[in-house]
Amino acid sequence: MGRVYNFSAGPAVLPEEVLRTAAAEIMDYHGCGQSVMEMSHRSKVFQGIIDEAEHDIRELMGIPDNYEVLFLQGGAYQQFAAVPMNLMKNGKAAYIITGQWAKKAWKEAKIYGDAVAVASSEDKTFTYIPDCSDLDIPEDADYVYICENNTIYGTKYHKLPNTKGHVLVADVSSCFLSEPVNVNDYGVIYGGVQKNVGPAGMVISIIRKDLIPEEPPVANTPTMLRWKTQADAHSLFNTPNCWDIYMCGLVFKWLKENGGLSAVKERNEKKAKLLYDYLDQSKLFHGTVVPADRSVMNVPFVTGNADMDAKFVAESSAYGLVNIKGHRSVGGMRASIYNAMPYEGVEALVNFMDKFEKENS
Numbered sequence: 001m002g003r004v005y006n007f008s009a010g011p012a013v014l015p016e017e018v019l020r021t022a023a024a025e026i027m028d029y030h031g032c033g034q035s036v037m038e039m040s041h042r043s044k045v046f047q048g049i050i051d052e053a054e055h056d057i058r059e060l061m062g063i064p065d066n067y068e069v070l071f072l073q074g075g076a077y078q079q080f081a082a083v084p085m086n087l088m089k090n091g092k093a094a095y096i097i098t099g100q101w102a103k104k105a106w107k108e109a110k111i112y113g114d115a116v117a118v119a120s121s122e123d124k125t126f127t128y129i130p131d132c133s134d135l136d137i138p139e140d141a142d143y144v145y146i147c148e149n150n151t152i153y154g155t156k157y158h159k160l161p162n163t164k165g166h167v168l169v170a171d172v173s174s175c176f177l178s179e180p181v182n183v184n185d186y187g188v189i190y191g192g193v194q195k196n197v198g199p200a201g202m203v204i205s206i207i208r209k210d211l212i213p214e215e216p217p218v219a220n221t222p223t224m225l226r227w228k229t230q231a232d233a234h235s236l237f238n239t240p241n242c243w244d245i246y247m248c249g250l251v252f253k254w255l256k257e258n259g260g261l262s263a264v265k266e267r268n269e270k271k272a273k274l275l276y277d278y279l280d281q282s283k284l285f286h287g288t289v290v291p292a293d294r295s296v297m298n299v300p301f302v303t304g305n306a307d308m309d310a311k312f313v314a315e316s317s318a319y320g321l322v323n324i325k326g327h328r329s330v331g332g333m334r335a336s337i338y339n340a341m342p343y344e345g346v347e348a349l350v351n352f353m354d355k356f357e358k359e360n361s
């Protein structure tokens with residue numbers, strides 16, 4: 001069987017060129033007679049791999065020198081705890097609740113301090129991004145927290161909230177490297193890599209250096225969750241996920257070779273437009289979120305009939321368009337069209353939807 005078009009929300013599609021390079025290098029990485037999976041993380045060869053990966057992501061995102069780039073384990077989820085543990089000097093933070101991931105981060109933060117929900121779109125099942133131009137943010141909040149792209153619901157902040165001078169912390173798991181960013185707008189940017197960057201098993205945290213405390217304000221913060229531990233050791237405090245660092249490095253190279261983040265943004269918008277334009281004129285399928293807040297990465301849609309949805313999922317999957325079933329909490333369908341999804345994949349999906357619509361109306 002050939003390769004399918006994989007619309008999974010994560011772990012997700014990787015660029016074919018990257019997979020080919022990894023395959024070619026798996027027995028013998030650059031003449032050292034072993035694979036990256038087998039070598040010491042203290043070796044010169046591996047140091048070269050991690051240094052190059054950091055250099056390339058810095059170049060891609062334009063990360064200034066006063067930010068650390070950390071390659072960590074524990075997923076995005078572990079940063080839900082690390083963020084309050086390292087940042088809650090006043091024991092207070094403001095959370096904007098735009099979906100399950102923001103809510104989970106908020107709940108986790110409440111274990112460590114006073115995490116206040118300052119806005120939410122739960123009243124309409126997270127189908128929009130709340131107005132964040134004039135939020136009631138406590139003066140002494142240590143940071144304002146957002147989930148920038150809501151993987152499950154398919155919404156995205158197209159404008160960052162007005163934090164009124166507070167530090168902004170963003171979970172960018174599902175929009176990481178999908179467009180250029182101004183890193184200076186954030187105190188902390190982090191994301192699990194398994195959506196848009198690499199294989200599952202790592203989170204990348206980009207943290208403004210002055211926010212990394214000598215001693216975490218939350219008592220008993222484990223050594224591994226102290227950003228200082230990880231920053232001092234340049235992500236090599238203990239054995240890191242060497243393979244993932246290598247794979248992400250290959251993805252960074254692939255992005256650079258393909259024009260960087262402005263070019264990938266243009267390709268992503270073109271793909272998303274094709275799908276949204278189809279949805280907007282379809283009589284069978286329709287999108288579920290407010291158009292102004294639509295994500296370019298995750299596109300949920302429904303027919304309004306659960307049996308019809310199930311039929312579509314089964315038939316599209318048999319046709320080689322896989323992992324298109326919506327999240328269990330929302331139902332319907334969701335097409336995740338990350339960086340590595342080619343335009344042809346979205347075209348194949350739209351053509352199939354059109355054919356399905358004709359057959360079923």
Ligand SMILES: *Cc1c(COP(=O)(O)O)cnc(C)c1O
Binds near residue numbers: 076077078171
């Ligand atoms: C998938 C996802 C997570 C969870 O990531 P893990 O690496 O599994 O912990 C967190 N936030 C967002 C926005 C996600 O899409």
